[in-house]
Amino acid sequence: MANRKVCIVGVGKIAVDQHVPAIDASPDWELAATVSRKGSVEGIPTFRDFDVLLSERPDIEVISLCLPPQPRFQYARKALKAGRHVMLEKPPGQTLSEVHDLQRLAEEAGVTLFATWHSRMGKGVAGAKAFLAGKEVTGGKITWKEDVRHWHPGQEWVFEPGGLGVFDPGINALSILTEILPKPVHVTRAELDFPDGRQTPIAARVEFSRGVTMELDWLQTGPQTWDMEIHTTEGSAVLKFGGNELWIDGQQQPAAEIEEYPALYARMADLVENGRSDVDLSPLTHVADAMTLGRRNVVAPFAF
Known part of the structure; x- marks a missing residue:
């Protein structure tokens, strides 16, 4: 099968750092165009208007x-x-209802x-899931500081x-x-x-059921921390470096080989080939619940 053509919309930091290299290295995909007000990818046609892209490039079947x-939401709806x-x-959208509409x-x-x-494609995540299957969780701690x-x-x-706000990285942990x-x-x-005058939080403490x-x-300088530990009646699993390193009962475990974004594009190729969708909103649900239940503290102003 010939490579499927994909267009990236929004050529910012995440697109340049992760999406473009993942597509370039994939046997399934060809980056055929981009849409961005300012950014571009060398050697790839750039459109400034998404409607024009949709009209002039019917050969591009996938929009990232x-x-x-x-x-x-508006871009996804048009696509x-x-x-x-x-x-x-x-996150897939600003709100749960937006994404339900897209579904x-x-x-x-x-x-x-x-x-x-x-982050679900982190190299230690599948191993942690396999270890925890069928076990009774007695507690856990997520520390996500960057x-x-x-x-x-x-x-x-x-x-x-x-x-x-800080749930932009925090949703990766969730x-x-x-x-x-x-x-x-x-x-x-x-x-x-919430920093004084800002609309989203810069730090948060959240408690869940099961301990x-x-x-x-979001103000940690120096080494960044993306760690998670889950305790059960039959041992503990610790994920470090955003899910890319797994330790079980103090012993480091073998890691998967494929990186996160190449794994995402491999998954997308499989979904398209088999005519299926994959929309799990449970991480965003936790964010919405934390925002609903959260006690708000006003802290020092923040400026870039």
């Missing part, structure tokens, strides 16, 4: 949306209505919709409504948690720190 979540398969960078549109159009969670100035330099949208636990948990309490807790911080 790397835009911030705020405008993503699905035009009969194109759609990949959604995380309906994809089903009506008979095309694939894939809400991607790249530097927003490094990962989102000058990107004001992360602090605007719909940008999720995507792993919802993938590996043998039974689901729910948010019971949350405390959220699981989460601490998020």
